[in-house]
Amino acid sequence: MSSLPELLIVLAVVAGLVLFISAPLRRLSPPPEESADVAELEAAREAKYRELRDAELDHRTGKLSDEDYAELDTALRAEAIEILRGIDRATIERQ
């Protein structure tokens, strides 16, 4: 008889699980989502920004000469702008 409360607990857990896991399936309309292409480009943008900041710090701490830094910075900014354009293109296509 002592197993009856335990059985009730298990049944309550099962009911809770079913309600919790099936909630998205009972949803009328799924939430809007961001394009995977945009998300990937945004991650690339963040990485490029980090690279720009790193190059700048390398220059300020004397690891990169003025000429090397100017060349590298220009190249990185061009790459960053290319990524930003890609994000725009992907966003417009999606809209």
Add this chain to the structure above:
Amino acid sequence: MALVGRALLILALIVALYGIGASVFGARTGRREWIDSGRRAVYALAGLATLAFAILEDAFFRSDFSYNVVAQHSSTTTPTFYKLAAAWSSQEGSLLLWVFLLSVWSSLILFLTRRKVREIAPYATAVLLGFGAFFTSLAVFFANPFATSATPPAEGAGLDPLLLHPSMMIHPPMLYSGYTLLTIPFAFAVGALITGRLGAEWISVTRRFALAAWLFLGIGILLGARWSYTELGWGGYWAWDPVENAALMPWLCITAFIHSIMIQEKRGMLKVWNASLVLGAGTLSILGTFLVRSGILNSIHAFGASTLGVPFVTLIGAMVIGSIALIVWRREQLRSDARLESLWSREAVFLFQNMVLVAMVLVVFWITFFPLISEALTGTKVSVGPPAFRPFIVPLALMLVLLSGIGPIIAWRRVTLANLRRGFALPVAAGLVTLIVLVLVPGGPSSRPFALIMFGLAGFVLAGVVQELWRGVSARRAITHDAVPLALVGLIRRNRRRYGGYIVHAGLAVLLVGVAASSSFQHSQDVLLSPGQKAHVDGYTIRYVRPVESVSDQKIAFGAVLNVSKGGKHVTTVTTTRNFYPSQDPNDGLVGKFFDSANSDSEVGLDAGLRRDIWTVINVQTAPLAGLINQGNNVFAKYAPQVMTQAATMPPARAQQAMNALWTERDVAVAEIAHRFVTHPWKTEFLLIVDPLVTWIWLGALIIGGGGLIALWPVPSLARRRAAAPKTARPSGPPPVPVREPA
């Protein structure tokens, strides 16, 4: 509650299997609701595993011996602190801990990425739930932590005395956190390979988890080393034991990944390498878990032979074959976007460092598994020990330290000769000065060339890190005009990955100086001493002053007070003990059970310092007490049944009184016998060690941990930007790239 616990595990298995199906179905059909439902299955698994683990912990806390696992691994006399840790000292409990940690970390990553990596996440969810289902099924079908006995014993067998150590409360959860965290980059790498989304996104969302895995696994390894040093009584901290190596291999692999991932982020290079590293680290983490459980290799850490070998080998085989198949399938998309521009660049140094780390993994793997390989080929299991590792690991470690010093000094992409000269002048000078001073010091370390080179390289690394910090601070001060401490804090806060990494490199140099010094210049002596006698170790005189003894409910402790002096001056006094815990073996007898050396452990007498540790341990043999113990066994073997028979005819209260009187008499006899160690001391064995710079290992570990935490912490400005960013689409046209900011 055992029934509830068992039911929760079965439900966890069903939920995990459902979640795999829902996630894969959602990913294949693009139906968001099924993907969300699959993600919720991970949260549900975490909830179920947490409840099940709480029920098991409660059983240990209450000493409920109707649970077989509690009866076998705890007792009423086990301190409460260790009762809670006893849950993961068992095969069954540790499997449940694995599921619990895996499900919690999986829930965290899936919650944080619920609006990111849309295509990859469902497959990653399925892989993570696959691991969850695997470990839950082991707990359900092979090692059930909720198995009960209809006739529970009155007392449990107790926890293995070797595990009665504070770090045992933290060491296994740290290691398991490391192992389970490693499955997260593994799962997302699999998802990225399946979907072909191999850009920067999956790396950016899992990088922090890879770093967390590295940190937790590192803490676990170091706590294990500390436990070995202070508890195992052999005088060392690393024995190249298979289970130690099983944790080291994925740690080395993920260390390589954390570095090479930066090259992929910045340059789009090394994609095959990174995918291989992360898949390899994930597989090695399961291999490590398997080694602890299978008993296929001899180790003091292992749970012993078990029936879990076949399921684990199947899983590892599937992981290896699946990983190779995915990489081959996606080889075209994994081609590098760029080429290495110069061998004198940070990416080239990272590449060499990766090669060294992977070479270390291969060496450790080969030598660890050599006994099995030799048995398979020749039928003879060849045993290998630490000397087999040293010829390979020592030069590789030297190269690693050298590269960890070069990395912070040079820039990404390319450097000019003038910049190289400017960057290397001070660190190289510091390394050379360290070498020359050590060579010139009389009685210095010049007799051990490898150690000497390590000290010189450490000087190079530390000077390089200090130089980089100073240059960064100067650059920041030129703009902000802050005071030096403020500028330093600001610099590190704004560049946590970079400077956290540099601090880790400095910590590694400090740690390896400790390893090189303590392994090259250790002095040890195994001696037999009577009270009043002395031994001499490395200029120290160690005198056995007097024996000490104590008897409690939990143990009998035989110890020695040792006086340490040098040149006639008192240095320190240390006490070392050998603790004997009551055994559950009926063959030991009612008195002998308290003197069973199989149930004993050591307490080291340690005087630790920055320059050297004085480490002592006593090894008490109870043979001189054998006569008295046998006599006591015989008396109580005759007397106890008589008392029990009489007690059976008495009312319960009186029966209890009679039994209590019997045990009190037995305890008095035991205490009398134990006291002979003080009244009639005999020659006792001691291991006495003077070991230089061991403390540097723990200091280095603390520095590495601090650096790791700094690198792991989110960048505040970025976090704020994210929080403040509007959810609506940007106006047309690219936003400006970042303007230059203070360093």
